[in-house]
Every structure is written in C-alpha cells, then in structure tokens.
Amino acid sequence: MKKPDLAAGGIAPEAAALLDVYQEPAVLLDLDYRILVTNVAYRRIFGDTPATGHRRCFQVSHGYDVPCDQAGEECPLRATVASGQVTRVMHVHHTPHGEEHVDVETRPVAGADGSLRYILEIMRHTRLASAQPSADRMVGRSPPFLRMLDLMHRAAPSEAAVLLLGETGTGKEMVAQAIHEASARADGPFVPVECAGLTESLFESELFGHEKGAFTGALSLKTGLVESARGGTLFLDEVGDIPMSMQVKLLRLLETGRFRRVGSTASLEADFRLICATHRDLKAQVAAGEFRLDLYFRISVFPIPLPALRERRDDLPLLVQALLSRLRSARGKQLTPAAFAALQGMDFPGNIRELRNILERASLVADGDEIDAPDLALDLAFQPATDECPPNGEVVPLAELEQRYLARVAADFPGDREALARRLGISERTLYRKLQRIHGDRADR
Template sequence: MSTQTQPGVLVVDDKENMRKLFSRILGDAYSVTEAADGEQAMSLLASRDFDVVVTDIQMPGADGFAVLREVKRRAPDTEVILVTAFASIPKAVEAIKEGAYDYLSKPFDPDEVALVVARALEKRRQGREAAGLKARLASAPELHGLLGGSAAMHALHGLLSQVAARDLTVLLTGETGTGKELAARAVHKESPRAAKPFVAVNCGALPAELVESELFGHAKGAFTGATVAKPGLFEEAHGGTLFLDEIGDLPLPVQVKLNRALQEKEVRRVGTTVPVKVDVRVVAATHRDLSAEVAAGRFREDLYYRLNVVTVRLPALRERREDVPLLAMHFLSGSGRSEVESFTAEALRALASYDWPGNVRQLENAVARAVAVARGTRITPEDLPPEVATSRGVTSGATAPGVRATAESLAKLPYREAVDGARDTVSREYLTALMQEFSGNVTHAAERAGMERESLHRLLKRYGVRSEDFKRSE
C-alpha cells in the first residue's frame, strides 16, 4: 500500500530509541513521521496535517502539553495520545480533560499501542463522518419541514410548490407516517392563502355523532348540550386552508354534505337552514385506496372525483433510504441530549436497511428511544429497537446474549468496516463477560485484563458497559 493512502501519525519524543520503537510498531499500517522535540513537532504541524499525534509528556523545551495545545489549535479533530511514565499518570489524565484522546504508560505493550492508535483513528473518522452528516443536514433541501435530498423528495418539493400556487383541491395519498400533514402545511404556506388560517382535523378521530357539527358548526339548541351557537371548522378556516386528514374514515351521510359544501362553497350549521358562504381551500389526505373504497361502497364516487383534482403521493421511507441518515440526525439534533452526538456507522447501516413500515413517524420514535437509552456519545445498534437493530444481520445486544454479526452479513461490507464492526462487537462482549465474572469490580477486572484501572474505566465508558449493572445486591 502506498504511504500516500495511509493515515499519518506524528511521533514526538526526545529519545531516538522510543521514536524508532513506535515507527516499528506502526510503520506497516501508517505513514509515520518522527519529531525529536516539541519545537520540531510544532514546525511539522504548521506545514502538514496528521491523523494522530503520539507525544511524550516529559521533553525539554516544549513538552507534550504544548504539543497537545498546538494540535488542538490547528486541527481540533486530530487525536493526540500521550506517552508517560507511571508516576506522571495524573498529568496524563489532566491532559485528557484538555482534549487528548488517551495515554500510554511506560512500559507499554506493542499490541496496546496499535490498538489505541487504531481506536483514535476510528474516533477521528467517525467524528468527520458525523460532521459531514451535520453539514449535509444543514444544506439538505427542505420544504416547511419536509426534509430530504433524494430524487423522490426533490420531485415532491417541486410538485407541492407547483400545486400550491393554484387554488385547487388537493388529495394527498401515502402510507401512515409519511408526512401528509407536513405536506398539507407546505401547500398552505406556499400558497397565496399563507397569511390566513390553516385548520387541521383528523376525520378518523371524530366521534360519528359529532362529525357534522365539528365540520359545519351548529345552532343554539340544535341538540342536547348545544347551549350556544358554534361555527364549524369550515368557517374557522375561512380564507385559508382546511386539512381533512384520513378523509376515508368519514361516515357516508357526512360525505354527502361535504360534497355539497365543496360544490356550493357554503355550509349549513346543524339545526339551521341558513347557508353560510365560505372561502376555503380543502387539502384531504388518506392512507386508504379511495378508488377501492368507492368500488366497495364505502366512499362516495362523486366526492372522490371532487377531491381528486390534484393527487400527490408521498413516498414511503423505504423508497428513499438515502434520506434516512439525514432524518435520523435531524431527530437526534432536536432530542435535547447534547451529549449524544451522532450514530455509529453500524447503527446508520441498520437504520438504512430497515423497511420502516411506520415510515418517518416510526423513525422519529426509534431515534427518541435510542437517545433515551444511549450510554455513550454515539448511538449504537444496541440502542435501537430490536426489530431495527436486527436488520441486515446486525444483532441487538438487548435481545441476544452473544452479540455477533454473521459471516454472511460481514461479507457484504467493505473490509475496514467489517473489521471495525467485529472489533467493536468482540470488545463489548469481552468487557461484558469481564464485568460479569468480577461482579462489576473494576480493580480485579483490570488485573485480569492486564491493564491499568483507569484504562479499563475508559474502555467501559467507550463501549457503554456499566460496571454498576453487574454489582451483586447485598
């Protein structure tokens, strides 16, 4: 492999033998550059970018802290790993608070060096992916809440804007959860009626005996409890837009009166014969096939044709999978938990692979659930609902004791993604088993793992394994 395609690692140490040791450990996988002191490191940082900087803390002149501050000033997403003697571990912990990724205490194991550098690179890559996703979200096409950059959404945005300009009745069709009310609001806000009321009603949620009164209003004394006259929703929407959601659920007798109201542009309140003129644009929506409902005698044909002047179908989420990461990040950004910053690549693959029978509404609920249970800064497949996490061979740890992707599913991934996913899985399984064996005792578990207690604590936090979950009750 050409070093030009390899990640760049800068090793900073005033001792040549240490620099050479790091070069031997890392040289096969990374493009390693050596600096003999902090001043030389800063000069190199001014002229080129590095993915990871490994620096000793104790050096004459500019020490590791100075290198750390310079790295974070010039390239905040470059990860810094500090190398320290055991006695200086408190300083290393202090440096982590200032932005260092991790530290290595001397003497260190070569495998530990390779692992920590690999994890630092993975954090940088994921940070860049999250930043890229946020940038895509900030620039993604959006029409009054209808978000998406897919071809299907581009077409929908254009059609809704075109339809909005003409004062015609619109019928919105599509599966439950595709955003029909958002589309109706977009039509209203893009229309000349935007300054007037937008009134929405779910026809399926109205009691059958009150539908007519809600839509058309009633006179005083029209029925028991009608102590005052009340205008209906048609009158409330005068000059603006009336959105009739789930219009396929309207009782047939009300369909007759609705058809007449649309034809005559007037309504009669229940209990009176006096017509009231209304200037209303109607946008109706349904998840039903109204032509089939007409054939079955459950929906009036004349009303169907009066509503079906312009039909706009909203695409199902599975028809625009490329919008799923954007929507997921949008819902995450609005969750209120700033400490949960993004999704792992594996979680995004699971989200994009799932078919979403409940569409955008279901995705929003899934992200809300994941945010609520997430233990780290990124949402993992284990945080997702089980039916989502198991899409395309990703198994949720919440439902399976042995969390492991199948060989078949791994073979569908690029090599690096497959290896990273397997490493995450094995690390999480190992830490879980370790905590189970020692009942959450981190000190004893660290001795078994052959690492410092603080290092194990960081690993537990990174993989969302909580030691307190394994402590035995007294």
C-alpha cells in the same frame, strides 16, 4: 428596437438585458451546457464568477464532472433539446447558502434559421423543504422525495384541491402545511380536521358548527372548522374514514361553496382551499361502494403520492440528523456506524414517525453522547431476521456483527465506495479502514 440575433456572430450585448425581465435567476446556455449570459438576479445571488470562462451549468450547480443525466439525475436541458418543449425538473443546487432545492425550467431558443440554438434556464428556489438538516421543515434529496416536492411546488400557487396519498407516518400533515405556507392563502389559517373516529353527528357539528340549543348539550353557538378556515386552508386528514352519509354534505359544501350550522336555516358562504389526505385506497373504496365517486373526483384534482421511507433510504442520514436535532433528549448525540447500519436494515412500516420514535427511545437509553446498536435492541427485536443476525441464542461481539454486515453490503452495493460510505453515514476513509480490517482478519484465518 430590433431584437438581437443571438445566432449570428455570437451573443449580442443586449441578450443580458433580455434576461433581466425575469425576477428569478436566469442563464442562457448553449447546447454544450456552457453558461453564456446571466441576468441581474443570478449575479446578485451567485456573483459573475460562474459565467467566467463559459463554465458548464452542471459544474456550477452540482459540482459534477459530467451532465446531470450521466450522474443519475434528470437533465432538463437534454429533455428540452429532445422535445423542443419547456421542461421543469426539481434539483438540488449548490448555492452560497449551501445546497437548496431549485425548480429548474428550461426553454428552447431558436436561432435566425429557426433551429434550436440556445437554452434559457430559469431557477426558482423553493422553501417547501430543505436539502440540509432543518429544525422545522421537511428534509430530503432522494429522487422519490424530489418528485413529491416537484408536485407540491406546482400545486401550491393554485386553488386546486390536493389529495395526499401515503402510508401512515409519511408526514401528510407536514406536506399539507408546507403547501399552505407556499400558497396565496399563507396569511390565512391552516385548519386540520382529523376525520378518523368521528361519529356522524360529531363530524357535522365539528365541520359546520352549531347554533345554541341545536341539540342537548349545545349550550352556546359554536363556530365550525369550515368557518374557522375562512381565507386559509382546510385540511381533512384520513378523508377515507368519513361516513357515507356525511360524504353527501361534504360534496354539497364543495359544489355550492355554502353550508349551514347545525340547527340553523341560514346559509353561510365558505372560503377555503381544500387539502385532503388518506392512507387508504380510495379507488378501491369507490369500487366497493364505500366512498362516493363524485366526491372522489372533487377532492382529487391534484393527487400527490408521498413516498414511504423504505423508498427513500438515501434520505436516512439527513432524516436522522434532522430528527436528532429536534429531539430534546437527543441534543448533542450521534449514531455510531453500527447503529446506523442497524437502522439501514429496518423496514420502517411506520415510516418517519417510526424513525422518530426509535431515535427518541434510543436517545433515552444511551448514557453517553453516542447512540450505539445495543440502544436499538428493542426495535431490532421487531425486525425480520437477516443473514447478518446470529441464530437464536447465539451472542456475538458487535464488532463481528458489523463486519458481517459490511462484508455483505460491500459485495452487493451497485455503486462505488464513496456512494456506499454516504449511504452508511460514515466517511470514505472510515469505510476503507473497516473493509481493510475485514480483509486482514480473513487473511489471518
């Protein structure tokens, strides 16, 4: 059958059938972002309405009036046009189920003369995280979070060893669990091993198991965690804390795929996918002779940096909603604007774990349905002083403190009022009313 010429005389009817070879939603776009053809998978999820009248992809997927790159996001279509190559970008799309994370892949399609004429866009929804408040999944939609999610989505289907790099409290075990659940080993066990604090003998026994009578106190055979992870994922948390002497045995396990229980001469076959995590600088440890270079290369085939909470402050409203829904003591409670403004000023050295602790403590202190700034007093006491805080010993009404803070952020914030309201976790109308009150108060002075 002659392949239809998409470049001659418009779009051939057979073009839609060509798109149906893809199981995922797929559309054909022209270079002006217009949706020309959709496949069956796309119409099953979104219906045929988006294609009517050749609407543009950024209008349908994001509700934007301008292309993604003009709205502060990466535009895969523009990248493919510029490079002539396949491009993949993690986006947040509007869907019938609300906003969802979508791995967007764009491919160039040439016309009859060989020049770039169309763009094929394939959309793969990911369940690794949620763009809305969730009780059991990671949540986020900020650019740093999407970059991490993109790497997770690429790593999950493979067997490559993943190394998660991030500060304490950034959710490394949750990321590891999500990668496992999106992998081909999802039906197998997920076995976490906390490496910090384990002595050499205890580490070997925990990892490889031991035979009955292998040492004093070994009253029965013990199955090690490597064996328990058969068919699944072995997660070594704080791998930088493994003693040097045990690093040799771990390296041998990874190189040979075999191990022996303590006290045994029989060699057993291992079958697991490895994910490691650390808050340490492993390269610096290698340079200092504290971590083996060959082991570092074995465990860091696919490194994934996890952003600190201070790097993804745009996610704070979403994280607060998700965490409040998970905390039994916080069910039905909400933060006041003043409390949220106070949270925005925190540095969160403990990251998401610290945020969770703050919200749980404040929800226990708050008597009503609202968590207000005074309920965060204990946490605020440990934060560095800012220009908005009164001098030591001075007590000012909370309303005045809120006005000082709003006046500063309104003057310094680079975006518009709608974006500022979103960052503060309040409606644009509420922000407008509060700013009007500030201006009115100043005019009366």
